[in-house]
Amino acid sequence: MFDLRLLWPSVTIATAMSLAACSQPAQDTASADADAPAADTAGKTIRIATEGAYPPFNFTNADGSIGGYDVDVANALCAQMQAKCEIVAQDWDGIIPGLLAQKYDAVVAGMSITPERQEKVDFTEPYFANTMVWLTDINGGFDPLAIKSLNLGGQRSTTPGAYLQDNYEGKDGNTVQLYDNYDNAYLDLKSGRSDAVLAEKVSAKSWLKDNPEGFGIVGDEIDNDDNIAIAVRKGDGLRDDFNKALSEIRSNGELARLEQANFGE
Numbered sequence: 688m689f690d691l692r693l694l695w696p697s698v699t700i701a702t703a704m705s706l707a708a709c710s711q712p713a714q715d716t717a718s719a720d721a722d723a724p725a726a727d728t729a730g731k732t733i734r735i736a737t738e739g740a741y742p743p744f745n746f747t748n749a750d751g752s753i754g755g756y757d758v759d760v761a762n763a764l765c766a767q768m769q770a771k772c773e774i775v776a777q778d779w780d781g782i783i784p785g786l787l788a789q790k791y792d793a794v795v796a797g798m799s800i801t802p803e804r805q806e807k808v809d810f811t812e813p814y815f816a817n818t819m820v821w822l823t824d825i826n827g828g829f830d831p832l833a834i835k836s837l838n839l840g841g842q843r844s845t846t847p848g849a850y851l852q853d854n855y856e857g858k859d860g861n862t863v864q865l866y867d868n869y870d871n872a873y874l875d876l877k878s879g880r881s882d883a884v885l886a887e888k889v890s891a892k893s894w895l896k897d898n899p900e901g902f903g904i905v906g907d908e909i910d911n912d913d914n915i916a917i918a919v920r921k922g923d924g925l926r927d928d929f930n931k932a933l934s935e936i937r938s939n940g941e942l943a944r945l946e947q948a949n950f951g952e
Contacts, residue, residue: 728770728928734791735761739776740868743893743949744797747776756949760814761795763941767932779844779868783807786918792925794918797887799846809921811929813914814942819847820904822876822891823883831883831906836860840872840881846913847885869894876902887913889950 737745737757745755753774765772777785779796786794786808799817800810823829829837839855841848843865856863864881866872873894875881883905884891891904919926936942 728768728925730769732771732773733765733768733793733925734773734775735793735795736775736777736782736785736791737761737794737796738779738782738868740779740870741797741890743889756815756945757795757797759945759949760942763936763945764929764932767935768928779842783918786920789920792919792923793929797915798918800914800916801846804918807921808918809923809926810916810918811926812933813916814933815915815946817846817887817889817913817915818908818910819850819885819913820888820891820908821883821906822873822886822894822902823905824876824879824901825903825905826901827882829883829905834859834861834883837882838862838864838880840864840866840875840884841886842866842869842872845887846911847887850909850911851885873898892950 737753737755739745739747739753741755743755745753745757748754753776758774761774762772775791777791777794777796782794782796782798783804785791794808797815798804800813804810821829821831834855836859839851839861841851841863848865851863851865855861864872864875866875869884869886869890872881872884872886876884877898886894888904888908895902895904917926917929919929933942
């Protein structure tokens with residue numbers, strides 16, 4: 688998350704990817720600090736953190752391994768840079784603090800670029816653009832244009848979570864409940880404890896693949912300029928290397944292939 692997520696610890700990476708899975712366009716993410724030397728990555732190991740609980744961006748398999756779009760992108764970038772990727776799982780709320788504490792070198796975790804996060808970390812160019820959607824019981828009469836006296840769910844420290852708090856919490860009788868991860872938000876939706884969940888489109892569509900009966904996306908997508916990128920420590924020349932590798936895998940079609948493989952679009 689979030690993203691598609693505030694720094695949110697929580698957005699509530701996010702905060703960019705805390706306070707997610709609420710973002711604004713990157714501010715000058717393309718230009719690196721002129722004084723920051725580019726890192727020599729060839730032959731080196733780059734330690735990369737992801738959440739492991741934000742499918743289809745990242746998730747934990749039954750055998751404990753980590754998969755998903757973020758992991759595929761990270762491995763493609765490391766291969767392009769002739770470096771070795773070491774992927775580690777980190778709870779969302781601690782993902783930026785862990786980066787700043789040098790537990791790892793970068794965060795590739797569906798993290799949205801937000802001004803709050805940009806105060807703490809540097810971001811690469813975006814590698815994905817998100818939109819938000821309402822996920823609900825399609826027989827429950829939920830109307831995204833008339834949201835009143837409802838229980839609304841989302842993930843903490845994500846851009847959708849921040850959007851819910853800013854626009855619905857305590858207004859028109861609505862209650863906002865934010866969870867540690869989307870899995871718990873979806874569980875409460877399925878059990879009827881929530882009327883709707885606001886989530887990144889790819890997260891909602893991934894959940895619907897396993898829960899197609901009675902649930903669906905209602906209303907139009909919400910485009911809130913949610914751009915997802917890699918976070919590194921301030922002034923780290925690794926950002927330049929990532930940006931160069933991103934440009935190369937975008938040009939050669941590898942990034943588009945990974946999107947198709949993970950999102951089917």
